[in-house]
Amino acid sequence: MSITLNNINKNFGGFTALDNINLEIPEGELVALLGPSGCGKTTLLRIIAGLEQADQGEVFLKGDNVTDQPVKNRQIGFVFQHYALFRHMTVFDNIAFGLRVKPRKERPSEVEIKDKVHKLLNLVQLDWLADRFPDQLSGGQRQRIALARALAVEPSVLLLDEPFGALDASVRKDLRLWLRHLHHELNVTSIFVTHDQEEAMEVASQIVVLNHGKIEQKGTPSEIYDHPNNDFVSRFIGHTNVFHLEKDDSAWLQSAGIIIDEPKGVIAHVRPHNIQIEKPIDSANTPVYLKDWQHLGGTIRLELSKDGANGNAATIYAEMPNEQFRALDLHKGDGVALRIKHAHWFN
Numbered sequence: 001m002s003i004t005l006n007n008i009n010k011n012f013g014g015f016t017a018l019d020n021i022n023l024e025i026p027e028g029e030l031v032a033l034l035g036p037s038g039c040g041k042t043t044l045l046r047i048i049a050g051l052e053q054a055d056q057g058e059v060f061l062k063g064d065n066v067t068d069q070p071v072k073n074r075q076i077g078f079v080f081q082h083y084a085l086f087r088h089m090t091v092f093d094n095i096a097f098g099l100r101v102k103p104r105k106e107r108p109s110e111v112e113i114k115d116k117v118h119k120l121l122n123l124v125q126l127d128w129l130a131d132r133f134p135d136q137l138s139g140g141q142r143q144r145i146a147l148a149r150a151l152a153v154e155p156s157v158l159l160l161d162e163p164f165g166a167l168d169a170s171v172r173k174d175l176r177l178w179l180r181h182l183h184h185e186l187n188v189t190s191i192f193v194t195h196d197q198e199e200a201m202e203v204a205s206q207i208v209v210l211n212h213g214k215i216e217q218k219g220t221p222s223e224i225y226d227h228p229n230n231d232f233v234s235r236f237i238g239h240t241n242v243f244h245l246e247k248d249d250s251a252w253l254q255s256a257g258i259i260i261d262e263p264k265g266v267i268a269h270v271r272p273h274n275i276q277i278e279k280p281i282d283s284a285n286t287p288v289y290l291k292d293w294q295h296l297g298g299t300i301r302l303e304l305s306k307d308g309a310n311g312n313a314a315t316i317y318a319e320m321p322n323e324q325f326r327a328l329d330l331h332k333g334d335g336v337a338l339r340i341k342h343a344h345w346f347n
């Protein structure tokens with residue numbers, strides 16, 4: 001089901017939580033609402049769900065204006081950060097709950113319910129846990145069961161609010177991929193809230209970046225990463241090195257012979273992988289040296305410092321494949337030459 005938001009505004013007292021939000025989400029997308037704490041993500045999700053009323057604006061689901069419709073008429077499934085499973089019910093009964101409370105005319109028979117719950121348990125790959133209680137599950141298993149429960153009533157839209165926020169890093173990583181694959185299988189229009197840009201990049205087909213109640217940018221992960229609209233998006237999505245050409249950076253960049261494209265503004269944002277590192281011709285006379293590095297799996301992140309700068313000088317981050325780093329045979333304290341391959345410019 002497609003989702004359209006027109007001019008959504010929401011204030012809490014004198015505070016503007018959402019400021020004229022316009023958004024079109026086509027059917028079948030998996031969209032991440034991404035932004036820093038307090039930017040309005042959950043409020044927007046709650047307005048789509050009907051759990052909160054906007055002060056102004058309209059919500060359309062599949063072209064129908066549902067602004068004044070209560071939650072129960074919107075065919076929406078929810079998964080929240082803190083497991084909302086009923087503790088006194090088994091996994092099976094938790095998933096069956098939404099079907100059993102349907103009005104008599106729409107309620108499936110117990111045989112149909114049993115069949116459906118097992119299908120959902122298979123889908124989330126936890127069929128063997130049907131008779132357990134929520135307390136006997138791991139955090140990751142509970143979230144998968146919460147998702148199965150949300151899907152039981154065949155929602156047209158699935159809303160997930162930081163669904164993996166309470167889980168540890170490795171479980172989170174597994175569940176992100178799992179959610180993506182599950183979405184490929186089901187194709188239910190889904191929106192999930194996250195403040196984790198890596199999570200948004202890894203899972204979503206579209207990312208909506210929010211800040212101070214406004215949409216800063218909407219696009220695919222690569223559009224957002226490679227073509228950030230503005231300074232905020234560029235800094236928020238992944239690491240970026242910021243060079244101010246009207247301020248301190250101008251002089252040392254010039255002295256180091258570092259040229260950043262054709263300037264198209266005064267602030268250059270450079271992604272770590274767009275900084276190429278070479279061994280300098282004159283290593284005794286290089287203004288940049290290797291301070292430290294870290295392994296990030298297939299790549300190495302290099303921390304570079306300006307020679308002679310005091311301890312507060314901004315670190316420059318570069319990234320390169322492991323083999324390339326090994327071939328350079330660099331050691332801590334070695335001088336390096338930089339070449340900047342590409343920058344995003346802002347004013």
Ligand SMILES: Nc1ncnc2c1ncn2[C@@H]1O[C@H](COP(=O)(O)OP(=O)(O)OP(=O)(O)O)[C@@H](O)[C@H]1O
Nearest residue numbers: 012013017035036037038039040041042043044195
């Ligand atoms: N019921 C409320 N009454 C007053 N202010 C509220 C209420 N709900 C939210 N807010 C405020 O509105 C702003 C947006 O809140 P919201 O929960 O949507 O942010 P968020 O982006 O989801 O943040 P987080 O990532 O921290 O959950 C925050 O400043 C919050 O304090």
